Amino acid sequence: MILPPNLSVELAPNHKQGLPLRNPVLTASGTFGYGTEYAALADCQRLGAIICKGTTLEPREGNPQPRLHETAAGLLNSIGLQNIGVRAVVAEKARIWAGWQVPVLVNIAGETVDEFARLAETLDGVPGVAGVEVNISCPNVDAGYVAFGARPETAAAVTRAVVQATDLPVMVKLSPNAPDVVEVARAVEAAGAHSLSLINTILGMAIDLRRRRPVFARATAGLSGPAVKPIALRLVYEVAQAVRVPVVGIGGIATTEDALEFLMAGATAVQVGTASFANPRAAADVVDGLAAFLLREGLQDIHDIIGVALPGRVPEGGLT
Amino acid sequence: MILPPNLSVELAPNHKQGLPLRNPVLTASGTFGYGTEYAALADCQRLGAIICKGTTLEPREGNPQPRLHETAAGLLNSIGLQNIGVRAVVAEKARIWAGWQVPVLVNIAGETVDEFARLAETLDGVPGVAGVEVNISCPNVDAGYVAFGARPETAAAVTRAVVQATDLPVMVKLSPNAPDVVEVARAVEAAGAHSLSLINTILGMAIDLRRRRPVFARATAGLSGPAVKPIALRLVYEVAQAVRVPVVGIGGIATTEDALEFLMAGATAVQVGTASFANPRAAADVVDGLAAFLLREGLQDIHDIIGVALPGRVPEGGLT
Amino acid sequence: MIQARFPIVARDELAPGTVLLRLRAPALARAARAGQFVHVRCGDSHDPLLRRPISLHRVGVAGADRGGLQPDEVALLLQVVGRGSAWLAQRRLGDELDVLGPLGRGFRPEPKAGHLLLVGGGLGVAPLVMLADEAVRAGLAVTLAMGTRTAAGVFPARLLPEEVEYAVATEDGSLGQKGLVTDLLPALLPWSDQVFACGPWPMLRALRRLLQLTPAKRAQVSLEERMGCGVGVCYGCVVETRHGRRRVCHDGPVFNLDDVVL
């Protein structure tokens, strides 16, 4: 009898309850709303977890148009964290999530360390909220935000404040725009993060030839999508070697093959972002694809491939 | 009578002879060989300039296979500077270039500051060599190379040595992998560079799922092609605001529209790289396209669009 | 909301760069309402990356002639403006399109409205034809006013239900009245109970100015914005409304004209 392969992973081994997921496929913040919008179409309940839109203390209107610009295999966005605010998340969304099988993590963004702490506090103990992802890296809002993710000290300060403010598992999301991502990762781990996710969008730009001006009012915007995958993969590979907490890979993941690359490069789980826009079932397809891959390769457990491509690891069954 | 628009630019205004080009379209090092290979096909003589393959003191065999890996709208390469060495360049190639209309710059890469200086010295006064581009940023060779481009001090040291060793105009090519590209740019300018070019490839990675190992022996490789354009454009925009010497934009340029974005973002000229592989006439097409654009917009001079999208510039005739 | 591949069963070039596609798409045809749209993949690769929003132009209904559409068929009216629309326009019979839809909130005629005035600027006519189809079937009176630059862009009268009163304006006077579509409205507005419009912003602004003179008339407009997801998750497609920034794909594309900050 062939047992179905085990896809489950633990994203907060150092947390008292842990954050066990049925499979390592999450949806990335800002690309899957509150999980409710796609619910009819993609079977969200089968995913490892859903991460909701970046949430601030007060509702935000975000940036003016234009907010999106397509590039070759990529997307520049300057949404500016438009969201309904944490109170509405607790009152309207968490209530729905509480009835779901799939865990939902709330992505939080503050302008000060204290705001991060208050966000975490507000979410603490709310039924339907399985954890927080701390966005210290959104490039589309004013200086305060991006600065946290850029330097190890500020990133650590935010992490410490959030971990102290909540009993929930804390995933910290890193910015690829930091001068030294690995240093930030180490600092965030030392400050108590239960897991790290990366990457957020990469600073990019486009010019509107007709107006002869940057497309975006803020000039720069955040690049995501398949275009960034090689860069994201390199950063995950570097960070996975530098920390012991689970690393969640993000950046251009659209297919099972993409997800496998991140897992082999040391990610314990992955998030599917921009790819959902072209294929709302992308994340669910990856869940199926990972199971099929393990079966085909005669592997029992997703951990058999996690990190196999890291230096010094001998790939079991891999053809070398 | 409508005069043909003036496309000519000067890439070394602070140099005694200068480096005047007929138009602002160059080919990027490593993607156009020695100019001879495509000569039959693309009319190289119509280009602004050609930059030859990265050249070292001794011939190099480069890295083992695999050397190339295609990604979404991008290319990872790990050539490792295979080249015929500077003596062969002088003896075999410069002789050909000397008969050409189009100026050729030699891209040089050394392992020590002294090697850079000796390369520059060797090329000094060689007929057919119009200038040097100093590659302080190749990510595919051992530590020594990449380190120069990563920090302002080392980048400045290389620049100073090269400027002292030759009377040729010196363009310094920046790495996007430096923690602070703008700081490096400022340091290189202060050290006497006549112009700056950016970007070289971005560190990226891919995993070979069959072998469960990084595709490349060195694990990471350099990402180029349309995928990186938004990132390159953002860096050019930032550097153009920080320095006074001409900036040459590189990264994913495949069409006239791409080139226009870089010019408006502050580049005085552009280099076409990976795009030549799909379309060997890409650079020549951009020359034609720029002329057509100026005509259509009723502009006389390419300088009418250079930098118009920088902050504080009022776009002349641009619809705002 | 469904996502599926539907085959192209007819393709008609109405004018250079304007293509009418018919898809056999039963599930879509059943669910679709006038004013909704579909989000269509343009290629199999990551470039272009995003789907493109296209209005539902018509759906076939048994026993009703809707420009020759069979039941189970859905029609899209396309204008080539860039890479995505060019790719779509180049598809051939039998090719399948990857379609996500129906999406958004459509037109909502008021129950007491007996005479609808539809105002289309250029390709803005696309979703209005489906509204006309439905209104005629419900026994309402329909006037469609359409304006374009030149005769080639005018939606062919032969494709409209014959019950529809059709008024045309072209900027160059090559067909119908010379001028803008909004020049037609003073004569038509008095007879209408409710107005539905789709077209460029200047047209919508002109419409609002006209309606300010007859404040009792209510108008709904279908708006366009660049889209990412098409389903409300990315907040890429917002427009300014009096209630804040609203998503065209989710809260629209049809809005009350009064609510929109033009």
Add this chain to the structure above:
Amino acid sequence: MIQARFPIVARDELAPGTVLLRLRAPALARAARAGQFVHVRCGDSHDPLLRRPISLHRVGVAGADRGGLQPDEVALLLQVVGRGSAWLAQRRLGDELDVLGPLGRGFRPEPKAGHLLLVGGGLGVAPLVMLADEAVRAGLAVTLAMGTRTAAGVFPARLLPEEVEYAVATEDGSLGQKGLVTDLLPALLPWSDQVFACGPWPMLRALRRLLQLTPAKRAQVSLEERMGCGVGVCYGCVVETRHGRRRVCHDGPVFNLDDVVL
């Protein structure tokens, strides 16, 4: 070397996933030599980004039957292995391919060679057929040995010039001799003056071992490597040779077997 778009004038599916395309490409047909290749764009977008190298399989010549090829036509034999080849195989009659070529150094029969032995592993047969065409036309004797996994992959005998002696091996024995193509060689080598081979590395290694027993026989092999530019500028496609790392696209694809480090 030219770069141009050439129309597909015939398309034939020889086996599942194996497609024979004929292009009308006069300029290419005139310049092409056996063993050279073309670099073909696979799509209009940036994804996939790179061209794909495909051997020249045949060129039409007035007065010679080359599998039905008209003069001015060029044939490519394709096997679907990934996205680029799948895109190419899906093209239809009348579609144009963006082709760069002819590229590389082809096969170089020695002037005194009277009997050529061609050895093809799988789709490695593609460039050998053009060599067979030319050799037959020059009055040389030609033996073609081909091996594949199963009968479906065997190049159809009816498409070869009838002067060619054709020997086939399949791994499953479904056609010809059961075994590998190299198992056929001991019987064929003695009669040949020069050997030309194209196929997977293990086949080339086996060939070298066989030739070491008869050192007088010279062999040329056509090699494959991932390509960027296809014209020698990027140094992406190098193979190890006794003279250092050499570019398959520029110094090859045909190398002397003795020079190659296998």
